[in-house]
Structure formats: C-alpha cells, structure tokens
Amino acid sequence: MLYNDVILENFLHPKNAGEIENADGTGEVGSIGCGDVVRLTIRVEDDIITDAKFAVFGGAAALACASYITNAIKNKTTEEALSIASSGELDRALGGLPAARLKSAVFVCEAVQAAIKNYYDKNGIGYDPFDFALGCSICDGCEE
Numbered sequence: 001m002l003y004n005d006v007i008l009e010n011f012l013h014p015k016n017a018g019e020i021e022n023a024d025g026t027g028e029v030g031s032i033g034c035g036d037v038v039r040l041t042i043r044v045e046d047d048i049i050t051d052a053k054f055a056v057f058g059g060a061a062a063l064a065c066a067s068y069i070t071n072a073i074k075n076k077t078t079e080e081a082l083s084i085a086s087s088g089e090l091d092r093a094l095g096g097l098p099a100a101r102l103k104s105a106v107f108v109c110e111a112v113q114a115a116i117k118n119y120y121d122k123n124g125i126g127y128d129p130f131d132f133a134l135g136c137s138i139c140d141g142c143e144e
Helices: 005-012 060-073 078-084 087-093 099-122
Strands: 025-031 036-045 048-057
Touching (some): 005 060, 025 099, 036 060, 048 099, 060 078, 060 087, 087 099
Antiparallel strands (some): 036 048
16 A cells, blocks of 8 residues: 555544644745645744644545644644654654655644745744755756
8 A cells, every 4th residue: 555544544534634824824835847845834822833724735645644744743832842743753653654745744744844934934933944954855946
C-alpha cells in the first residue's frame, strides 16, 4: 500500500480545511509547477496558536500533511509549532511518506514557518532569521 492508515485518514477526512478571516499570520509556499501549493492561516492569542486552517492545491500527501499539522500546532506556542514544523518530524508522525512525496511535508512545514514569520513581522516580534528555512528547497527552480 502506498499510504498508511494515518495518511489515508487525514486525506479522506481532512481537518481544518479553509481559511481564517483576518488571520494573525498567513503563509503560502509551493508552486503549481512543482505540483503543490499550500496556504496556511493561523490565529494567535498570547503566543498560543488557537486556530489553524489550510488550503491545498496538490495531491493526497499534501492534503494529509496539512490536515495533520494544523491539528498538531493548535494550542501550542509559536516556538513549539516551529519545532513541530520540521519535515522529518512530520514524516515520522505520519508513519512515513513515500520518498517521492516528501516534498509535500517540506511545503507544509514551510507554510507553518511562513505563517509564524508573518505573525512575528506583523506584530514587531523579533526572531532569528535562520530559524526560518523559507524558500523552496526541493529543486533548482520551477517554471510556473
């Protein structure tokens, strides 16, 4: 079987699909040329992510990753969410993605990072730029 039960559950019954109006942070990564685009929005109160939603243009792995991670970062501090937003951690939590689908985990994790960075920027919260590995790290470039 290509996908395990955890991935299939999150693909067949996605949680947190949609977009938060007037979100505190928004991150969008990926490229149609690469096959996946992930937009993630967060609501933050007292440095706790109280809500997270996603929109995905892509395949089953991207949708499953986004569903899983939005659930995982809720009720976490932004720092805890950044720790969760590691493609290796997400891959392990999902029980292992097929190698050809690992880019989906990377895009979803980068969307979390971008949303938190956007929140920090909007609120004047300082951070180490090296904490945010943003920018497509999958390939040499895509043509959109």
